[in-house]
Amino acid sequence: MIAQQAAQVVTRSANVLRVLIADDHDLLRDTLQIFLEGEGTFETVCVASYSEAEALVKAGEQFDLVLLDYSMPGMNALEGFHKMRALEGSHRVAIISGTANRDVAEQVLEAGAAGFLPKTLSAKSLVNAVRFMAMGEQYAPLDFMRQEEATPSHPMAERLSPRELEVLEGLTQGKSNKEIARDLDIREPTVKLHVKTLYRKIGASNRTQAALLAKEAGLF
Amino acid sequence: MIAQQAAQVVTRSANVLRVLIADDHDLLRDTLQIFLEGEGTFETVCVASYSEAEALVKAGEQFDLVLLDYSMPGMNALEGFHKMRALEGSHRVAIISGTANRDVAEQVLEAGAAGFLPKTLSAKSLVNAVRFMAMGEQYAPLDFMRQEEATPSHPMAERLSPRELEVLEGLTQGKSNKEIARDLDIREPTVKLHVKTLYRKIGASNRTQAALLAKEAGLF
DNA sequence: TCCTTCCCTACCCGGACGGATAGGGGCCAC
DNA sequence: GTGGCCCCTATCCGTCCGGGTAGGGAAGGA
Numbered sequence: 325m326i327a328q329q330a331a332q333v334v335t336r337s338a339n340v341l342r343v344l345i346a347d348d349h350d351l352l353r354d355t356l357q358i359f360l361e362g363e364g365t366f367e368t369v370c371v372a373s374y375s376e377a378e379a380l381v382k383a384g385e386q387f388d389l390v391l392l393d394y395s396m397p398g399m400n401a402l403e404g405f406h407k408m409r410a411l412e413g414s415h416r417v418a419i420i421s422g423t424a425n426r427d428v429a430e431q432v433l434e435a436g437a438a439g440f441l442p443k444t445l446s447a448k449s450l451v452n453a454v455r456f457m458a459m460g461e462q463y464a465p466l467d468f469m470r471q472e473e474a475t476p477s478h479p480m481a482e483r484l485s486p487r488e489l490e491v492l493e494g495l496t497q498g499k500s501n502k503e504i505a506r507d508l509d510i511r512e513p514t515v516k517l518h519v520k521t522l523y524r525k526i527g528a529s530n531r532t533q534a535a536l537l538a539k540e541a542g543l544f
Numbered sequence: 545m546i547a548q549q550a551a552q553v554v555t556r557s558a559n560v561l562r563v564l565i566a567d568d569h570d571l572l573r574d575t576l577q578i579f580l581e582g583e584g585t586f587e588t589v590c591v592a593s594y595s596e597a598e599a600l601v602k603a604g605e606q607f608d609l610v611l612l613d614y615s616m617p618g619m620n621a622l623e624g625f626h627k628m629r630a631l632e633g634s635h636r637v638a639i640i641s642g643t644a645n646r647d648v649a650e651q652v653l654e655a656g657a658a659g660f661l662p663k664t665l666s667a668k669s670l671v672n673a674v675r676f677m678a679m680g681e682q683y684a685p686l687d688f689m690r691q692e693e694a695t696p697s698h699p700m701a702e703r704l705s706p707r708e709l710e711v712l713e714g715l716t717q718g719k720s721n722k723e724i725a726r727d728l729d730i731r732e733p734t735v736k737l738h739v740k741t742l743y744r745k746i747g748a749s750n751r752t753q754a755a756l757l758a759k760e761a762g763l764f
Numbered sequence: 765t766c767c768t769t770c771c772c773t774a775c776c777c778g779g780a781c782g783g784a785t786a787g788g789g790g791c792c793a794c
Numbered sequence: 795g796t797g798g799c800c801c802c803t804a805t806c807c808g809t810c811c812g813g814g815t816a817g818g819g820a821a822g823g824a
Contacts, residue, residue, distance in 0.1 A: 350664055
């Protein structure tokens with residue numbers, strides 16, 4: 325264990341950064357690998373699923389950075405991220421995603437991720453970000469983080485009061501009015517009122533439509 | 545017009561294939577551009593949204609192949625594809641996607657697309673596919689097309705009878721039992737029976753949960 | 765042939781839902 | 795203070811939903 329840590333330190337001092345790339349998109353893996361290894365300071369290992377990545381780390385492989393795709397086989401959104409983080413405290417883990425929104429990004433960053441990389445980044449920015457993170461820094465693209473902060477999540481959401489949003493979240497989980505009332509610690513008639521008013525606001529005529537509209541809008 | 549067509553023919557005879565790449569992922573654009581132009585036989589034009597792509601084509605630019613991302617700004621799933629196809633009969637259009645399933649692929653291929661490219665392809669396969677399509681062939685990765693054909697869309701779907709699937713589709717549109725009955729031309733009690741039985745089969749306890757489960761499973 | 769499966773229809777009932785209406789309390793701006 | 799907005803509670807009513815039970819007809823395999 326000490327020997328391995330020492331080896332890692334040597335690796336770092338020699339400026340050869342080991343990066344594990346786990347993504348089911350061959351294209352992304354190929355590109356990152358080519359660009360990073362072209363830099364001369366990176367050594368990359370590529371896998372196509374979360375389970376392969378986990379196996380490598382469990383086998384004792386040392387990486388300066390682990391890149392996990394948000395929507396890859398076995399990843400289950402952020403479940404894989406937390407499992408990987410729990411494996412070894414020393415591993416720096418970052419999330420890369422083509423679809424996830426700002427909320428997900430904030431979640432992983434607050435959870436101590438090395439960074440969040442949307443796939444809308446250019447190859448150059450991506451390589452820079454990977455180097456930045458492998459050096460121990462925390463990275464997130466500022467424009468991406470600001471982008472959805474300006475539009476407070478969604479035009480639909482801003483017409484709803486905070487309470488109505490909480491009720492709508494219950495609807496998107498298939499809960500009954502009674503369950504929502506219990507969870508929010510209010511009476512059922514109140515829930516029914518919020519449900520009714522939010523129907524008008526978002527243009528739904530029943531709870532299923534409301535749940536689907538909220539999901540389509542990317543809420544919750 | 546005739547001059548433009550002639551120019552295009554000359555371009556083709558010189559084996560320089562013009563490709564328009566529309567994708568909001570900078571990384572994918574960079575990579576495809578580098579790989580394709582590295583071949584020496586491609587000329588690539590890159591944009592990040594459907595509207596930009598449409599503007600270029602409307603301006604009279606000629607391409608041997610137009611690559612459209614399934615989930616880019618302004619694309620609206622397949623709406624952009626059909627709009628682009630309607631623009632000029634001569635333009636070969638292909639869809640590239642990181643998330644779309646086999647149903648979408650079959651839709652676009654039946655609609656006469658030049659091809660369907662999942663982003664799980666390797667860089668090499670992708671370049672080969674682009675060349676293949678630019679030459680006038682129709683391309684789709686066989687393993688991808690077979691993959692979800694073996695699992696008939698979803699484990700959830702195969703437990704449901706055809707009629708139950710139709711009813712479930714109605715649920716995912718927020719319809720009432722009465723509306724579903726009218727649409728399928730059956731009586732409402734029959735709909736209620738199908739609804740009840742499909743609840744048991746997919747593990748839902750109300751119509752909203754059923755609709756959400758179906759959506760999450762990628763059905764409809 | 766029987767048996768199973770699927771699809772259709774029908775009845776019952778209790779509970780949930782959708783809509784309207786009528787309040788009260790807290791907070792803030794004018 | 796007054797008015798407005800949001801949140802809370804409540805009652806009434808008609809409809810819809812979820813669950814149970816019962817049965818007939820068509821199609822296909824044992």
